[in-house]
Amino acid sequence: MSSITPQDQLAGAVAVLDDFYGRPVLSPRCPPVDELVFTVLSQNTADVNTERSFAALKARFPVWSAARDAEVDDIESAIALGGLAHTKAPRIKSILEALSAHTAEPDLGVLDALDDAAALAYLTGLPGDGPNTAACVQLYSLGRQVMPVDTHVHRVARRLGVIGAQVTAEQAHPLLTEMAGPGDAAQIYAVHVDFVRHGRRICHARRPACGECPLAGMCPSAGAY
Numbered sequence: 001m002s003s004i005t006p007q008d009q010l011a012g013a014v015a016v017l018d019d020f021y022g023r024p025v026l027s028p029r030c031p032p033v034d035e036l037v038f039t040v041l042s043q044n045t046a047d048v049n050t051e052r053s054f055a056a057l058k059a060r061f062p063v064w065s066a067a068r069d070a071e072v073d074d075i076e077s078a079i080a081l082g083g084l085a086h087t088k089a090p091r092i093k094s095i096l097e098a099l100s101a102h103t104a105e106p107d108l109g110v111l112d113a114l115d116d117a118a119a120l121a122y123l124t125g126l127p128g129d130g131p132n133t134a135a136c137v138q139l140y141s142l143g144r145q146v147m148p149v150d151t152h153v154h155r156v157a158r159r160l161g162v163i164g165a166q167v168t169a170e171q172a173h174p175l176l177t178e179m180a181g182p183g184d185a186a187q188i189y190a191v192h193v194d195f196v197r198h199g200r201r202i203c204h205a206r207r208p209a210c211g212e213c214p215l216a217g218m219c220p221s222a223g224a225y
């Protein structure tokens with residue numbers, strides 16, 4: 001029986017991926033409302049198109065209250081570059097409205113007074129906001145020790161045996177946060193980014209390129225697909 005624990009497996013995989021892709025470095029990217037909108041735009045969208053559509057949205061609406069008060073069609077046309085604009089535009093408007101309940105400008109300052117669990121609950125209570133989006137805001141913008149688990153992180157973690165095959169993405173958030181090292185936002189960020197990159201480039205959902213994978217020697221799923 002293997003004596004490798006899931007924590008060991010995770011740490012070993014991240015060390016290899018850090019070498020393979022380069023160690024990801026966490027630096028706060030933008031204010032929480034910006035991060036939230038950016039994450040909505042990033043769903044099912046390539047990074048380059050997310051960045052373009054976010055820049056176009058900010059150019060069209062320099063303050064978030066302007067987007068909140070705009071027609072959905074105007075938001076949709078501003079973010080058309082990124083894809084799924086018809087779905088994302090009303091969602092962005094609803095989120096901005098929800099964030100304006102007590103302030104003239106949409107605001108997430110309320111998070112400052114909340115611990116990680118309460119902040120997660122608040123963010124997932126926003127219109128259409130799931131745990132991955134909430135965790136992205138907490139980690140990327142606020143540097144909180146919370147692991148975002150998108151489809152890539154979930155798939156790579158299961159294939160490597162870091163989490164069980166039956167563990168859902170939602171269940172994986174606290175499990176992977178704990179395994180990566182609570183209190184270590186830099187390592188949580190590295191796990192997240194390494195697994196996202198690996199899922200996109202090599203460990204594809206269909207036909208993963210195990211022959212090119214630097215983790216093949218330690219992966220119980222190598223060659224199984």
Ligand code: SF4
Binds near residue numbers: 209215216220
């Ligand atoms: S060996 Fe294959 S299944 Fe395992 S992590 Fe690499 S690409 Fe994914």
